[in-house]
Each structure stands twice: as C-alpha cells, then as structure tokens.
C-alpha cells in the first residue's frame with residue numbers, strides 16, 4: 147500500500163494505492179484522483195519546463211516546456227536534449243524547438259516570443 151497526495155487539483159486528497167489489488171485507490175474525492183494514483187505507480191508522467199540557449203535575443207535563455215506530459219523515466223534524456231540545443235531569434239511562443247524529444251510523443255515548445 148502506497149500513500150500519496152493527489153496533485154491534480156488544490157484539494158490535495160490523501161490517496162492510498164494498493165498495488166496488490168489491481169492498483170485500487172482509496173481516499174480520492176473524485177475519479178481523477180483514482181486515475182492519478184494508479185498512473186503514479188504504474189507509469190508516472192510529468193510536464194517539463196526549462197530553458198534553452200538563444201542567440202540574437204535580448205536575453206540569453208528562452209523558456210520552453212513539453213507539449214504534453216512525458217514519462218518520468220525520460221526526464222534525464224529530455225534535459226540532456228535541452229542542454230544540447232541553441233535556437234536563433236526570432237522565436238514565437240508555441241514554436242516547436244525539438245520534435246518528439248527523447249523518443250517521446252511530446253515536443254519541446256517555446257513558452258515565450260523572443
């Protein structure tokens with residue numbers, strides 16, 4: 147039995163997930179908490195927000211994020227990919243910086259026009 151706090155909404159329900167009983171979840175006030183608790187043990191996913199180097203802009207780093215959540219186990223590969231890329235100004239908010247980063251079905255997109 148694993149205990150965790152649901153982070154899907156600000157209510158922060160205290161969940162208990164029983165990995166020996168088909169990942170049944172208790173303590174959730176809504177179905178989203180059950181899904182979160184199950185996924186958190188089976189395949190945890192995270193959004194990544196970071197910055198990449200940019201040339202030709204006033205600032206030296208451009209904020210970026212993943213287009214969708216990625217498997218937590220891919221975080222290191224994604225950060226390595228971010229460290230190896232340099233973009234050139236002008237960049238528009240929402241531009242794709244890296245397509246299918248680290249083999250995930252997520253793109254790295256710009257979070258700011260620069």
Ligand code: SF4
Nearest residue numbers: 152155158159176179
């Ligand atoms: S279980 Fe539902 S109500 Fe509770 S924190 Fe998660 S999303 Fe919010």
